[in-house]
Amino acid sequence: MSIRLAVFDIAGTTVQDEGSVANAFRNAFVKNGYAISLEDTHPYMGVKKIMAVRMMLEKLGEEFTDTDVEDIHADFVNEMVDYYEYDPSVKQFTDTEDVFLQLKEMGVRITLNTGFPKIIADTIVNRFQWKEKNLVDDYIASDEVENGRPAALMIEELMQRAGIDDPMEVIKVGDTFVDIEEGRNAGCKYIVAVTTGSGTKEELEEYSPTHIISSLSELPVILQ
DSSP states (O other): OOOOEEEEOSBTTTBOOSSHHHHHHHHHHHHTTOOOOHHHHGGGTTSOHHHHHHHHHHHHTOOOOHHHHHHHHHHHHHHHHHHHHHOTTOOBOTTHHHHHHHHHHTTOEEEEEESSOHHHHHHHHHHHTTTTTTOOOEEEEGGGSSSOTTSSHHHHHHHHHHTOOOGGGEEEEESSHHHHHHHHHHTOSEEEEETTSSOOHHHHHTTOOSEEESSGGGHHHHHO
16 A cells, blocks of 8 residues: 655754754743753653643643743744744755655655644745645644644644545654654554654664654655
8 A cells, every 4th residue: 555645744854953942942941930951851842832831840840820831832932933934044954855746756745744833834834935836735733633742633634634544545754752653643654753853763763663764865765
C-alpha cells in the first residue's frame, strides 16, 4: 500500500530552529517571574504550548492560576510571531522544498502539523509562501484540536480533510519524541524521526520510530 499523506512537523523539521523556540519559551517564563533554564524547556518541545506552560508550572511546584498560564503563553506567542515574521535569520532547511516537490510528484499530499498555535503556523507558512507555491496542501495547529501531541487528533483531522481513512497510507515526520508518539498513536505506517531539531539520534532511538534520518533528503528513498 502506497503512502498518500505526509505529515511534517514545522520547527526543527522543515524550518531551521537554532534554539528560537526554547529561548522564547524560557523568556516568557522569565518575564513573568519564573527562573527557568534552556535545559528545563527541552522536554516540552513539540508539545501544545498552552499545555507545555501548564506542565512547566506544575513541575516548578508553583501555585498558579489560569491567568498566569495565559499570560506566559501570550508572551511566548508574541515573541514567536515577531521572530517568524520579521527576523532575517528565519530559514527553511535547504532540502525542504525539494523534498515537498519530490513527494508531490510521487502522488503524496503534503501537510504540516505543529505544537504551535495557529497564529504562529500561519505566520511561518505565509513567510515561505508554501501555499502560494503549491508545495503544502494543508496544515493544522495544536489549538485547532482538543488535545495536541502525543494525541493523534491533528493527524486524524488532516486525514479526514484529505479523504484518507487508513493510517497505513500516512507517514509522520518530526524531530521530537512527541512527534514519534503522535505517529504511533495515529497508527501511521512510517514514523520518521529527523535529527535536525531538538532530539538527538540517541534520544529519538529510545522511542522506536520506524526510521531515523539526518536530513529530509533521505525521505524519498524510504517511500521508494
